Amino acid sequence: MTSTTANPRTFTIAGDLPVVRLGFGAMQLPGPWVWGYPADPENATLVLRRALELGVNFIDTADAYGPHVNEEQIRAALHPYPEDLVIATKAGFLRPSRTEWTVLGTPAYLRQCVEMSLRRLGVERIDLMQLHRIDEHVPLADQVGELSALRDEGKIRHIGLSEVTVEQLRQAEQIVPIATVQNLYNLTDRSAEALLDYCEANGIGFIPWYPLATGTLAENDGPLAATAARLGATPAQVALAWLLRRSPVMLPIPGTSKVAHLEANQAAAELDLSDEEFAALSALHP
Numbered sequence: 001m002t003s004t005t006a007n008p009r010t011f012t013i014a015g016d017l018p019v020v021r022l023g024f025g026a027m028q029l030p031g032p033w034v035w036g037y038p039a040d041p042e043n044a045t046l047v048l049r050r051a052l053e054l055g056v057n058f059i060d061t062a063d064a065y066g067p068h069v070n071e072e073q074i075r076a077a078l079h080p081y082p083e084d085l086v087i088a089t090k091a092g093f094l095r096p097s098r099t100e101w102t103v104l105g106t107p108a109y110l111r112q113c114v115e116m117s118l119r120r121l122g123v124e125r126i127d128l129m130q131l132h133r134i135d136e137h138v139p140l141a142d143q144v145g146e147l148s149a150l151r152d153e154g155k156i157r158h159i160g161l162s163e164v165t166v167e168q169l170r171q172a173e174q175i176v177p178i179a180t181v182q183n184l185y186n187l188t189d190r191s192a193e194a195l196l197d198y199c200e201a202n203g204i205g206f207i208p209w210y211p212l213a214t215g216t217l218a219e220n221d222g223p224l225a226a227t228a229a230r231l232g233a234t235p236a237q238v239a240l241a242w243l244l245r246r247s248p249v250m251l252p253i254p255g256t257s258k259v260a261h262l263e264a265n266q267a268a269a270e271l272d273l274s275d276e277e278f279a280a281l282s283a284l285h286p
Contacts, residue, residue, distance in 0.1 A: 024059050025209070131159070186243070
């Protein structure tokens with residue numbers, strides 16, 4: 001595992017989209033189970049607008065969140081968008097019910113997803129369109145190839161992948177440049193370590209989902225509590241600061257539906273870990 005002693009505040013996706021490295025994942029803004037509208041629809045507007053006030057200019061969503069609700073929330077709260085705002089969305093999941101997430105990667109469906117996301121977000125081009133999952137029943141070349149065609153048509157600016165292996169990423173790169181990957185990764189789950197190293201070596205943005213292990217790393221009596229107390233920070237801030245320190249291509253997107261949690265998470269960008277602190281945290285879960 002490598003680390004940079006410098007902790008750059010920004011990363012430029014695909015060489016032309018500069019973003020602040022601590023973004024916002026909007027997945028928690030729809031209703032329970034990421035389904036339907038929340039009980040307090042105005043809260044999403046408050047959270048999204050506060051994120052921008054705090055300097056966030058990278059928001060991650062997907063057409064499956066709601067489904068469709070999350071993209072609509074973003075447009076309602078933020079359109080017309082600031083020029084520097086990068087919205088990343090995803091395609092490739094069906095939501096037949098609250099509990100079902102069904103992968104569908106046929107070219108026709110992916111094209112439909114992109115067209116509908118353009119409409120819901122109110123944009124002419126999607127900055128970053130990510131293949132939410134690779135459909136094992138459809139050739140990868142067909143899935144990535146359709147996104148590449150949409151890119152050639154000017155409907156997508158850059159293409160990303162989610163939950164992939166290094167080999168799958170390499171295969172996709174033979175078809176079209178890949179700007180980012182989004183895989184499960186946090187202090188306690190580093191199964192994507194080799195993928196992260198590949199991304200760092202090749203300038204590909206790495207978006208870790210589950211950055212706080214659904215709150216496990218944020219617990220006041222959890223594994224980061226003692227370190228957080230020494231640093232005068234919260235455990236969640238320590239976990240996010242470790243991610244930011246881990247690699248300059250790391251783009252954490254902690255999500256929340258509460259303004260107070262959002263503000264606390266964003267404060268992690270100001271927490272600079274020393275070499276010794278980074279090493280000690282890394283050794284907690286090798």
